Amino acid sequence: MTRGIALVRQPGDRLAEGLVTHIERSDVDVAAARRQHEAYRAALAGAGWQVHEVEPADHCPDAVFVEDTVVVCADLAVLTRPGAPERRPEVAGTEKAVRAVGLEVVRIEAPGTLDGGDVLQVGSTVYVGLGGRTDAEGVRQLAAHLATRGRTVVPVPLREVLHLKSAVTALPDGTLLALPELFDATALRQPVRPVDEEAGCHVVPLGDGLVLLAASAPRTAALVADLGFTPVVVDISEYEKLEGCVTCLSVLIPAS
Numbered sequence: 001m002t003r004g005i006a007l008v009r010q011p012g013d014r015l016a017e018g019l020v021t022h023i024e025r026s027d028v029d030v031a032a033a034r035r036q037h038e039a040y041r042a043a044l045a046g047a048g049w050q051v052h053e054v055e056p057a058d059h060c061p062d063a064v065f066v067e068d069t070v071v072v073c074a075d076l077a078v079l080t081r082p083g084a085p086e087r088r089p090e091v092a093g094t095e096k097a098v099r100a101v102g103l104e105v106v107r108i109e110a111p112g113t114l115d116g117g118d119v120l121q122v123g124s125t126v127y128v129g130l131g132g133r134t135d136a137e138g139v140r141q142l143a144a145h146l147a148t149r150g151r152t153v154v155p156v157p158l159r160e161v162l163h164l165k166s167a168v169t170a171l172p173d174g175t176l177l178a179l180p181e182l183f184d185a186t187a188l189r190q191p192v193r194p195v196d197e198e199a200g201c202h203v204v205p206l207g208d209g210l211v212l213l214a215a216s217a218p219r220t221a222a223l224v225a226d227l228g229f230t231p232v233v234v235d236i237s238e239y240e241k242l243e244g245c246v247t248c249l250s251v252l253i254p255a256s
């Protein structure tokens, strides 16, 4: 039984040149990053996801953060127009992958910008972070595309944080785990559960109560277990040095 397809993209040799915005740059061990990516893929496969590799884009240091290049909603893939111009070439490989899977494909057009890391889907509500990478025109275009799938887009102004999903994500029951000081939480249509460690607000539901989260959030793993879910823990330390988190390294396409 497969839960669906998980798109991932291998880290390239230039990974250590990836963008950092709100943190200090530190040395990235590319060999360790490759081992961590293998373990990440194994965790997805172990949870029942069919891992598909998006063609490499090694000339783009941040290409491993494949989440930012597309928003998948039901049978629709919305290709993004990343806010960082140097990341826009990453989208071409993702387009090939989502077309190969058979999704309907649309795209965010200039001048709008949008990163997938700013898009948090909770049931029929789609929260979209407004900040350094996603602008109002990108949100407007996404709202039009997702309305065709019965979704309502809600913009959420960000503070000093890279993406919305750097600050808030959802457990399988819709509970929002957040660092509320990093965004305008009053824009959300539901309460948030504050966490006390940065990576504690980065979770990926994998199905049947399985929840992917980083090894750097041990207290949140215990909380997730106390709430009746099953933590699936991965070490992504080298990606955290580039402002990445567990959501960034994959795009989940549930089996229809």
Ligand SMILES: CN(C)C(=N)NCCC[C@H](N)C(=O)O
Binding pocket: 018, 019, 020, 021, 062, 065, 067, 068, 084, 087, 116, 117, 118, 162, 163, 164, 165, 166, 242, 243, 244, 245, 247, 248
């Ligand atoms: C939810 N998050 C944070 C993401 N989906 N993307 C992380 C991108 C990191 C990359 N160095 C950059 O700055 O673009």
